[in-house]
Structures are given as C-alpha cells and as structure tokens.
Amino acid sequence: VTLTGLGLKIANGLVMLGRGNLMLTLFFTMIASILLGMGLPTTAKYIILSIMAAPALVDLGVQPLAAHLFILYFGVIADLTPPVAVAAYAGAGISGGNSMKTGFIAVRLAVAGFMIPFLFALDPGLLFINSTIGHTLLLIVTALAGVLALGAAAGGYLLDHTKIHERVILMISALALLTPGLLTDSVGIVLLAGVIILQKMRISKKVKFA
Incomplete structure (x- = not known):
C-alpha cells in the first residue's frame, strides 16, 4: 500500500x-x-x-x-x-x-x-478554544457521558451485562450526547440515566434472590 x-x-x-x-x-x-x-x-x-x-x-x-x-x-x-x-x-x-x-x-x-476527534472538530471549546470555562466544562461532562454510553453499548456492559434494548438505548444516548446542543445533551443524559436505573434495579433483584 x-x-x-x-x-x-x-x-x-x-x-x-x-x-x-x-x-x-x-x-x-x-x-x-x-x-x-x-x-x-x-x-x-x-x-x-x-x-x-x-x-x-x-x-x-x-x-x-x-x-x-x-x-x-x-x-x-x-x-x-x-x-x-x-x-x-x-x-x-x-x-x-x-x-x-x-x-x-x-x-x-x-x-x-473514534468519536472524540469529531467532538473537538465540531466544537473547539473542548480544546479551550474560543470558549468559556462553563461551556468547556459542560462539553467535557457530556463528552465523558457520551463516551461512557457508547463504550457500554459496544462492550455490552455498564453496571451489568446489557440487554439488546439497553444497547440500543445506550447507542441513541451516545449519539445524542456527542451531538452539540442543549436539547440533545438533555435527551442523552435522560436515556443514559434510565439505563443505569434499570440495571441498578436488576442488580438489586439479583442480590435479593441470591
């Protein structure tokens, strides 16, 4: 080549x-x-x-x-x-x-x-370029949450082994979080939190019946 x-x-x-x-x-x-x-x-x-x-x-x-x-x-x-x-x-x-x-x-x-470079290319605030501290911190938090969601969707594990529907939700959450915008970030956080709550409930049931 x-x-x-x-x-x-x-x-x-x-x-x-x-x-x-x-x-x-x-x-x-x-x-x-x-x-x-x-x-x-x-x-x-x-x-x-x-x-x-x-x-x-x-x-x-x-x-x-x-x-x-x-x-x-x-x-x-x-x-x-x-x-x-x-x-x-x-x-x-x-x-x-x-x-x-x-x-x-x-x-x-x-x-x-693989998603990180797209984030700072689309919004250089992630690199502290032409951005306020508050905006950069928000970008960092949403980027970390998006990476967490995408990693869990790809790896098949968050707090517990992910089911198919949880993977789909996590993938949607990741795409939303990795898309600049307050609305998309909010949707992504809600979806990620929903999967975390579902898995915590499932883990609690496993512990209860163990």
Whole structure:
C-alpha cells in the first residue's frame, strides 16, 4: 500500500470526495488516516495529511489546531485498526491470542475513542478554544457521558451485562450526547440515566434472590 503509492492516492481521493461538506470531509479524513496507517509511521501520516486534508478542514470552518489534532489523533489510533493493527498485534503476541481477532476486539473496545476527534472538530471549546470555562466544562461532562454510553453499548456492559434494548438505548444516548446542543445533551443524559436505573434495579433483584 505504501510502496506503490496506492494508500496516498486513495487517501487523497477520499479527502477530495468530501470537499464542501464538513462531516463528510471529517469522515473521509479519518478513513484516509487509517489507510495511510497501513504502512506509514504516525509522523509521516501527519505530515502528509496536514498538507492534504488540514487546509480543507480549515476552509470548512474547523479551527486550525483542532484540524491538525484531528489528523494526529487518527494517525495514532490507526495502530488499533486491522488489518495492520500494530498495537493490537503486539498485544496478541504477548498474550498468545489470535492477532486478527485481537485487532477487531480492540476496535470494538476503543470505538468510543473514534468519536472524540469529531467532538473537538465540531466544537473547539473542548480544546479551550474560543470558549468559556462553563461551556468547556459542560462539553467535557457530556463528552465523558457520551463516551461512557457508547463504550457500554459496544462492550455490552455498564453496571451489568446489557440487554439488546439497553444497547440500543445506550447507542441513541451516545449519539445524542456527542451531538452539540442543549436539547440533545438533555435527551442523552435522560436515556443514559434510565439505563443505569434499570440495571441498578436488576442488580438489586439479583442480590435479593441470591
């Protein structure tokens, strides 16, 4: 992928596809960074994408610091994504597990981490850029709650093993919390709190009948 230049060509094409639409550009920049992660070290990935993708993100209104941090973040997290999940494969080598399976499990467990760059790209207040302390604290709290909900939905465990309907609710909660806005944050908190209450009630019943 790297030696033939295919990764760079695909990455460039993906970034060009998203031009004019912020969410698409962010998404394709993420994919491009992961593709380049199949053979390039983090620094090289960052240099290439900072030239290729960062200007497009800045033109669409993303703060320069947030744009470059977005690229760097996915340059690092690319080490988790198969088929060339360097970090996951190293862990599999130590544990003696299946390397590919370990890579996919790593992605599932880290899925919440994939959302963080989108948060600070859409609202740089999370990086203390053009924001008040109160607004930044609110963003941090809702981001943590969203990551918790998404991690529980992907991992299948919160206070107890999650049922199918609880996973769906947690996923909706995560999407709401990770979408900037007071209304969406409120909906997300209510849904997350509802699942926590349900699981606490279920745990109490288990203890009572144990």
